[in-house]
Every structure is written in C-alpha cells, then in structure tokens.
Amino acid sequence: MHNSGIMNAWSVVALLLCFGCEQCAYGNPAKLLQLTAEGFKEHVHTGNTCLVYFGKHADQLVQKFVEQLEMSAVALEDYGISVVLVNCSEENVVHYCTEKEVMRKAYLFRGADVLRSFEIDTIFDVNAIVSHMLFTVLFNEVRYVHTPAELVGVERLAKGKTDLVMGHVPALGLPEHRALMEAAFVYGGKYQFVQTTGAPLLKHMGIADASPAQARLWFLHCNAVSRPSEPCPHTLMKKPLSTINIHTFLQLMEAPVLVEADVDPDEVDVIYNHLNAPVLFLFARTETLHMDRSTAETVAWSLRGEIGLVLIHRDSPRVKTPPSYNTAYRLPHKEVKYFTLKNIEEVVSLIRGHPFQEDEEEEEDEEQWTSLDVLDDEVAESVYRDRGVMLDTESVLELTGNTFSTAVTQNDLTVVLFYVKWDTVSMAFLQQYVEVADALEDVNDITVASVDCGEWTCVCRDQNVSSFPLVLLFRLGVDTQSYRGMLGTESLYRFILLSHLSIPFSLSSSDEVLSFLEGDLYSRYSSLSPVRVLGLFTPDDPDVAMFEESAKFLRGEMILGLFKHKEAERWVHEHSVMLPAVLVSHGPEVPRKSYSLHLSTLQEIISDIRRATLDTFPELTVENLPCYLELKKPLLIMFVGGEESPENLRSLEEMRKAERTGRLGSWLPCWIHLGRTPAGRTVLETYLSYIPPLPALVLSQLSSVGHVYHFPTERPLLSDNIIHWLQRIDNNQEQPAGVIPDQSWRPPVPFYDFLAVMDEEVPGYAAQQRPKEKPVGRKEVDDEQKKRAGKEMTFKPQSTSYHTEL
Template identity: 40%
Template sequence: MKTEVAEDPQQVSTIHLQLGLPLVFIISQQATYEADRRTAEWVAWRLLGKAGVLLLSRDSVDMDIPQHANVAFRRAEKEVPVEFLVLNDVDLIVSYVENNMYIEEIQEDEDGVQKGPDLAIQDDEVAETVYRDRKRPLPLELTVELTQETFNSTVTTSDSLVLFYATWHAVSMAFLQSYIDVAIKLKGTSTILLTRINCADWSDVCSKQNVTAFPAVKLYKEGESPVSYEGMLGTKDLLKFVQLNRISCPVNIASIQEAEKYLCGELYKDLLSFTSVSVLGLFSPAMTSAKEHFREVGKQLRGSVITGVYSEDDVWILSNKYAAPLPAMLLARPREGRIESVPLATAPVQEMVQILANAPLEAFPEITVENLPAYLRLQRPLLILFSDGSINPQYRNTTLALVRQKQLDSFTPCWLNLKNTPVGRGILKAYFGHLPPLPQLLLVNLHSGGQVYAFPSAQSITEQNLILWLKKLEAGLENPITILSDQEWKPPLPAFDFLSMMDAPTSQAPTKKVEECMKEAEGQETAEQPQGGKSATRRLPTEMLRIKHWNRSNWPKEAAEEPSQLHREL
C-alpha cells in the first residue's frame, strides 16, 4: 500500500476510504523530509485501525497548499472538502482525529438513527455484520485475554487455542463473535483453554508466532508444534477443529478388537457428530518408513480428520479381511456402514495428503455456500440436482448406487436445496434465461470449457437413463444449454480478494516419493501370510479410489481450450 503521495489529496484513493476511515496527510517538504517521515510513522502507529496516514509532498503537488499548514485531514465522505490544519505535535494530530470520530459516534447515538451504510444494499457482508452487531455485548470473559507477559507462560503450561486478531480489522471482529460462540458451547466441558490476543496492542508477540494475516487461530500443545486452523471462519468448523484435537492424531491402535471398534465408530462415539470418516493406516512392524510418512500426514491434517495406526504382528488379519495389501489405509464411514481400502505402496506422500484431505467429503452432498469450495477443489464436473426442498429418496438411492458401482468417479454428484441456498435461483436463471421447472438435473463443467448440460426433462432419472445420458455427453452427442464465460471477475482491490484469503495453502509435505514403502511392500508379500496356508490377500488395482479426470478430448469442439474461471454465482 502506498505511504507517500504527490497529488491532490481530494483525488487520492486508498482502502481506508472504502472502509469508511479518514485520511491524514503529513505535509512534507524536501528540507524537512526525514523529520516529516518519522512524524508520519508515529502518527500511523497511534492511529492504527482508525485512519490512514500518508506523506504528502508540498513540492510535488500542483495545487495551492496554505503556507503554514502541516497537516491535511480528509473524511471518508466524498462531498466533504479536505481540511488544512496547523498541528504542531503528534498528540494534537491524534486528538484531532479521535475527537472528530467521537463526535460522529455521539451524534449517531443521540439521534437514535443509523447513519451508517444502508444494510439492505451492503456489498461487503463482513462489514455489514460488524456494523449491525457493533453494540452487541460479547461474553469475552469466557476466553482468556493474553498479553506479552502472559502469552508464553499460558501456551507452555496448558493446551491452548489462541485467536490472533486486531480490533481494527472487520473480518477479525466478525470472527470474534464465532470464537465466543465456540467458547459458550464448550463452557465447562473442554480441556482446551480458549484464549485471544489483540495484535493491534501486542504486534511483537504476533510477529514471533508468524502471524501475518488476521484472524488466525493456532492450537498449542505441550511438546508439539503449533497447529494452524485453516477452516472456514465460522462456529461450526472451528468447533469441529477443537473437538477433533481432543485426541492426539494419529491414534495408536493396540489390538484387532480395538481396530474394529475404531472402524465402526464405537471407540470415539462422541466425535461422530463432527466427522463422517475415520482413517486407519495398516503397516507391518517392519514398514517403519511408510508408517512415519503416514504419521506425518496425520499430524498435518489434525482437526479435520481422525487418523489411527495399527502396526502389530497380526495386521495381516485386517489386510485380508478388507482386501488391503500392505501398506494400506482404510477409510471407514460408520454412518454409511462403508469401509474402503486404499493401497499405499505406490502412493507419493502428497497424494496421501490429498486422499486424506478429501476423505471427509460426502459421496452425495448438499451443496451450500460454505462447502462448495471443498468440492470444487476436486476439479471434476458437477452433476448437480437443483431442488425446491428435500430431494426424492429414489434419486438419492439411484445416485448412491452408481457411486458404489464407481460409475460416477469422473464427476462430483451433489444437490442444491433452493430453500436453504436461495442463490441457486439466480444460478438457474443465468443458465436458462428463466427459472425452469424443478427438480432440474444439470452437468456443469466449470473447469474445462464451461459447458452446462440439462438432463432431458421428459425422462425419469433412473440408473440406466443417467448412464446413457452421460455417455452421450462424453461422445459429444448433446448440445449444452449454455457455455459459461471465461471472463475473470477480479475484486476491486487486492485487500478485497476474500476468496483467495479463505483458500488454505496446500499443506507442505515432503516431495520425495515413498520408495521405501514400495520396497517394504515387496519384501512383505510373502512374509505376512498366515502360517500354513495360501495367502488370502487379494490384490486390488493400484488405482483404486484415485480421482479420474474427464477426458477433455471428448468434449464438443466448440468448447474452449483453456479452463473457464470459477462460475462466481455458485
């Protein structure tokens, strides 16, 4: 962000004005430049979060600046002219800005009328939330406020969840409400201490903890590296993160009986409401390298998925039962009564991370604004049913049957309830030009060409009809109802690019492939058989459960070669 300007203050545009904050210009000239720059820095620190501070060069501005003026003050409102002032020290400048802001707040309270932005047309929902709830009292006493003196002693003596925030930051203040909601839900039950530190007051502490963006949440446990929360900024996902971190992952499973309880969900019944899948790594005692790689992946994904390790001499019993050649991992979905196996002998570490990260995703989810990014990251066309309410159980059963048969591996089958997610109406109007009859089954190819296809409304959605329709699409025998534009919709300023801020960076894992795993697997093929009998282990295709990609050459010729941009209306 620029800190020095050489133009008419009335024409300067910064993010502060767009956030409704005033601008303070320290008027400088060549002879006193260094002193003026230091003054601007002091004022900026004192007014952090309250106003923007810029250095204005008197010598370079093509306008008349009063000779004795050393400060210019510009309010956020466009119609108000710039004020030129004579304020001879930092305290006077800070007092002037704070007193003007205070008068505006008092005036609003006395009138009893909200003179802020029109909440009905607010473009920034975060700012709207903060503005609407600015006078809502929060029970901050449910969390411990940390300072530079108490931070280290707290996080080293107890399992602590720390919220790093800034009181001048709108997203921080909106998320603080969710953080307090989590504290309310966990009151008297959690072994994890919920704390917070205001980085506007204790910036040194936040810098030492590598906090470079707000808000940030980190979990500190004795003897372990801090774990950063990378989920959605809401109560539900944060509560899940806290609850799943009550146990140390990966969990060491001690016996076959305990492993079976783990897989069916009995071992951690109280956590079933927070996760739909449990992952169990199977390794022979000699597979130390593969086991360590799996442990490292499990640590990276703590708080998002439960992982466990079984590595006893009788591991072959589970290997044979679930047709999982060692090393392998089992993905257990207790609610659905399904256990899937994934071979790890040829899987690079990064692929293992991706499989585990995608493991909590449902086979046939209801798409919402919150979970859509997770499913879009699969980079597969959406096979999406738009419904005005709950979907027909027959269609759900049809879809799940095709999923079990692996007929839909190239797609992301899902549905959208217009009553829960009203934006779906606007999406349908954009596709059809009007709101079509519901339910409506579409295939939306967001990542390669942007085509949108509609299932024939005259046909019933059966397994046979759905498979035949998808084969016609693959052969290029159907025409799309529309092709999404590849126009890129960028935010007006980088600071408004909230979607990129929400996208958690891909976990950094070792890049080398687990060659040791392959060698160990080959060496164990015969050694792990039960005594006195033929091997009951059945080899499965190594590509099992790998994500297949739609063959782009099968799309119609008019499809664009480059991937289309994410359809922003979704």
C-alpha cells in the same frame, strides 16, 4: 509536568502556534541529535527523556523512518523529549547495536532507564511517533479503559473532584491519537483524561449507530456530581479530533453556559467570539425573565460544546433589534443574522442544520462515500447492522506482547484468534469466536484467547500472521496448527475438540479395529466426525512414523487410528488391498472403503487420506465444496427441493445406482439440498437463467469450456437414462443449456483513491494519513442527540421548553 499555570499557558501557545502550522511541524530537522556511543552514554545520564534509534546500513524503508524521526524532533522538543540517532555502522552500543535489535526498534529513555521500546513500523510517521511518546510519558496520568464497567470505575473516583475528558480513537498512532495526547499533556493537571480504542464504549455513551473507525471525544461533567449513584452527564464534541478543536471544545466547557447582555447582538463581545465558536442570541423581557432564562439554559445545555448562547434583555434602551426578530446567530468572523422562529425545536434545528458547514464540501464528500458504500459486501453489511451489539468477551483471554508467550506455554491447548478491528471479516468472525469460547468454558485444558494485531503487531509478525482473521492452535511440545475450515461456530468448535484428541489412536487387536470402524470405540467423539480413518501397517514398517506425522497434521479434521500389528495382513486381504493401507468408515451401515498408501512424501499421504475420506456421492454444502472442487472433475449435480418428497428420494437413489455402475468416473456425482443450502438456488438460476421443476439434474463443466447441460425434464430420471445422457454429451450430441462466462469478477465501482487523499494532506507524499471520515448526516446527529438526551438532561435546569418570544 502539569503543576504550573505558566507551563500550561506556554504549552497551549505552543500547540496553537506550532501544530496549527505545517512549517513549524516540519521546518527544522536539525534538532535531531546524532551522537556517538560515548555521547549517548553522557546524554542518558542527564536524566532527561529521549527517543533513541540505533541504526545502520539504512535501506529505503529505514531512510523513510529516519526522515519521519527528524520531523518529529521539533514537535517532541516542546514536550521535553529529545530525539537521538546513533549510527551503529560506526559506533557500538552494547545491548542495542546488535544484529537482532538494530534497525527494528526505537527506545524511549528516561535517564538510563528504558520506558518502552517501539517497532519502527508502529511509529511510522510524525503523528504516530508523537502520540506514542506522549502516551508512554503520560502513562500514569491517562487512564485506558475498554469496557463500560472500567469507565464507571473511573467516573466513581472522579465524582465531586474533577471532570473527565474521554477520547475514542480507532487505533493508536493516528493524527487523532496525537491530538488527544497533546491535549492530555496540556490539560492533564485540570482534567482526568481517559482513552479507549474499543467499540463497546460507544453504545454506552449513547452512540448505537456509529462506526468504530470514527474518532470521538466526550467531556464528562463529574465534578458537579455529588451523589455516588448519579451518572456523570456528558457532552460530545461534534467536530473532528484535532489539537485546535479539542482546545476550543475544552475552553467552551469552561466558559459560562449562558451569558446575558443588554445590548444588540452586533455589539456583544463574549469569550465565544475569541474561540471562533458560533453564537446564538435569544431575547427576554423583564416580566418573563425567569422563564426565558430557564428555557435559554435548557437550550444552552443541549447545544453545549457547539455554540455559545447569549440572552439579550430586550427592555434595555440600548437594544434596538426590531420586535419582529426573536432569534439571531453569528458565525465566526461573519455578520449577525436575524430570524423569526416559532419554537425551541426550530432553534435547535437551525443550529443542527447546515448553516455552519460548507455546502459544497459536504456534497463532494457525500458523493465520494456513495461509491464506497456500494463496495460493501454482505459481511460488511452484517457487521454494520450489528455494530451496536456489545460482545461479552469475558470467556476470551486478550493477549498482549507481554502475556502471549506465557499463555501459550502454560496451557495444554491454547486457541488464539489473530484479528484486526478494521477488517469486517475479522469483526464478523469475532462474534462466532466468542460463542465457541463460551461453549468451551467447561472443557479442561483448553484456553481460548485473541490478539488484536492492530495494537500488537510484534506478536502477529513473530507468528507469521499475514491474513486476517487467523486461528492458530498452540500445544506444548507440538508444532503450531492453523485452522483452515469455515469461519463459523459449529465448524470451529468441532475442529478444536477434535484437535484436543491425541491421535492417531493406537489399536492393539482386531476386536478394537472393528469397534473403532463401527464407531463403538471412542463413541463419545462420533458426534464430532462421522468419518474414521484407520492406518494398517506391519509391526516393523518404517513408514509408520510418516503416517503418525500426517495424522498430527490432520488433527481437527477427522478421527484417525493406527493398527500396527501382524493381523493387519488379514484386514487388507479382506478388503483386497496391499499394505500399507487405510480403511475409511462413514458409519456402521455404510460400506467401508480401502486404499493402498503410496508413502513417498508427507504431503502426498495427507492428500491421499483426505481424498479417501471424500464421499462418492456427496451432498454439496458451502463448507465441503472446496474439497470436491480440488478433484477438478465436472460436477454432475442433482438439485432437490427443501421438502423431503418421495420423488426426491427416488431421484437420489437413481443417481446412486448410476454411481455404483462405475461408469461415472469422469464426473463427480453430487447433490444439493436447497432447503439446507439456500445458496444452491442462486447457483441453479445462474446456470440456467431460471429455476426449472425440481428435482433437476445439471452437468457443470467448470474446468473446461464452461458449458452447462440440463437433463431434459420430459425424460424419467433413471440411472440408465442418466448414463446415456452423459454419453451423448461426450459425443457432442446434446446442446448446452447455458454457459458460465469466463470473466473475472470486478467491483461494481472504481476503488476509492486513498493515495490521492493522502497527497492532499501532504502534497507529494502518500504517508499513512487517513481520508476524511464519512460525514454524519443530519438525521444521524439528531438520533444520537435523542439517545443522549436522558443522560445529558440530568444536568440541565428543570424547566419547560416554553419561551415567551418563541
């Protein structure tokens, strides 16, 4: 494919002419081959590479895909790949025209062999089709790396032999991915191409403050490195990833670092002019030529890939530039401009500034992104702040479409995180997930894994994953269980260990029942959950199976036991309930609660058990608040300070006394510790518009008119006073201290109109195009350059930054 110089030259011409022109890319859908079953068999036997789609009864979605397929046929033809459509409504191709496969997949054939199949929602447009096909065809030539260690291994093999071209794309199938694959097709015989989609390599390449959503390309100068211990210097392409820009960048990498001339800058004709690259001119004198040349080389290396640099011999009789000018530069197709600069830093600032950009366009883009920045919440902020942190994910098994089924069927318990890299919540939770995996490394029979749904959409679709992040637990012979708790380390860790238990525990005697309720039996699990629920049934009760099924559903939330025995009658008699029943224990010194079960449906018994485990005077936290809000009762909240003062303890005890009277059934008495739950301070201030002296008692009627009542600070916080105050509120004798506004929460600024951006790319068709990347500011570019300086300078000539004319 890459052996011939003629082939390389022709491919470059095809790329520059065809993919730089919209008409070429979309102009001739007739190149799509529509074949019969017999024609398909004859076509694959030619041995050529072809993309084949078997379809029938096309709906609107499929019709859109066929349109994209037609437009991609012209582009793929330049790479020797034909595009074939077989209508299964009229033809029958064995193994392909089936109800299961038809319309869902397209197949890449090389001869009669299938190289790979693609879900049609993966190859959703021309860019995705072309990039995926080339990536598959070039599979053995383009190395895929994810970690710095893998890249170092590729560098080690390339040193002294070839240079590397590494591209980072946020996801496969994007226009940047297509541009990288097209470049690999053309230049794959000259350079070793490397591709990555992960963020860990960004920091390794010196970009600590960067968004993983931005595509980038580096040229690693490994060919000139002879010592195995010496790293390969690299040059970052500053322009967006496009076919033209990559071609220009690689040509600049092949061009001389420094060109010398003895004519005025206006008359210099060098390769940079033909590459539409800016050209910087420095001047030198004969007596200091060695020093000036060395300094110019240093500047050239620091700006390589951005400009071309020409050193003008001022002593030449053909050089008429006035001595007052010591620097000049020329933009593509523009006149040369002359400057008088003081030092090398000013030269670099001149290049790194804005002269080579369109000011109006940059200001417009900045205004658009300013609104987007306001939309970021605390989660996005934390992910952005930690974007340079490289996660050690060795303890998490990364699953693919090929390994998923095997993994979840070979282990006793497999915990799988389904996530996407563009979702900030997913990336924030991924850090917590890795911590959980590290903590579970020594636990037998538990495998912690993950699936990137951005790359393996087929796996996530088969598991009905519709929201991210999602944690599913897979057990042999048991239905899949989803994690419904907080996205935090402690909560998930506790859930996984509790889910590993074979519950309900079957108890065989009253002694075991007592030991179970007091926490002595299975005491090693007491730290995971203080709540224990025991189901009491007669030996012949047919509803035991429903309780066992509900216990399996509640795995991970609590510890459940089952006492199916004739002595169950004695236990329910002692607790004044009827069989079947549940006993709930919160610890040996806490009074047990008992409830009769109404076994009508599985969902009802699950709800009854959950309600039975709720505390009658709970401490509200961010984690348990949703459970108590489901009761739909007004919240009677005692806000206590962070310090453990006698006044706090007395107030809480008075609330417990009021609760034990049984006269607070219409409300949910609860309390918030502002030290353990700092968000409670914000809640209190929202209710009252200020922070009152603590402890403070507040009644919040969220489910009715939104009134908030504050217990008068001048009255003693006693149980009788609390009950009397609530009665006055019921009788409309108390004035509310505040009102919770009944209004929807809206974003602070209008959402960014991505569809409008798509239509700008392709008028009238909002395809899966991406808006322009947020422009990197001057300061960020300078910072990145400083961080890369050490690595890049290892390849530069050793010299001072002194120049005789600067």
